[in-house]
Amino acid sequence: MIDWRLDRPAPGVVVAQPARGFRYAADAFWLAGFALDGGPARTALDLGTGSGIVALLLASTGLDVLGVDVRQEWAEGWERTLAASEVAGRVRLERRDLLDLVAGEGWDLVVANPPYFRAEDGPSSPDPFKAAARTEGSATLADVVRVSLGALRPSGTAALVVPIERAPEVEAEVVACGGALLEWVDVGRRRSLLRLSASAGGDAVRRSLTETDPVVLGWYDRFGAGRPGGSR
Secondary structure, X not given: OOOEXXXXXXXXXXXXXXXXXXXXXXXXXXXXXXXXXXXOOOEEEEEOOOOOHHHHHHHOOOOEEEEEEOOHHHHHHHHHHHHHOOOOOOEEEEXXXXXXXXXXXXXXEEEEXXXXXXXXXXXXXXXXHHHHHHEOOOXXXXXXXXXXXXXXXXXXXXXXXXXXXXHHHHHHHXXXXXXXXXXXXXXXXXXXXXXEXXXXXXXXXXXXEOOOOHHHHHHHHOOOOOOOOOOO
């Protein structure tokens, strides 16, 4: 029996999370805000959606969003989330393995906050939610990049948030897939936000931001969410 708790991270957005174990963090807001900075979009695909927080944030701005995750443990939480949320767009949360997604589905935007650690980096958490969120399972980071690029329409973009030390892996896989790294933003000392295109291009725009930079705080504001350290 999972003790579900309802969190309200932004107006109209309600997210069911286990009372103990995995909890979404600031990088969910960073990813959603950064993704929308890439240009107009009507549809979005959220790979490894987990609790659905990023999918719900995107839908709150009017996008039609599909969030997929392979873990059955989230199903009950999704029912509670969708029943309680009121967002401008349409959102679906489905149990699907991202490795089964068919290339060429034609999404305007693909987002992913993939597990941060490789399976060989050490033992995973005994908590199934934490283990799935933190440690790679059936899909590797390279798989996430490949599926993200394959799911885009020709002018679409993908956005990922990863540990800074793994950002070069993303860049290498994008090149291997014939795509382009459009933008690379380091936030603080631990996270990188990367914008990808399925079409080859020039050098990525690179910059570094603090966690309190106006750009970063603007990602919270986009959803009417409380900023770190208190509400607006």
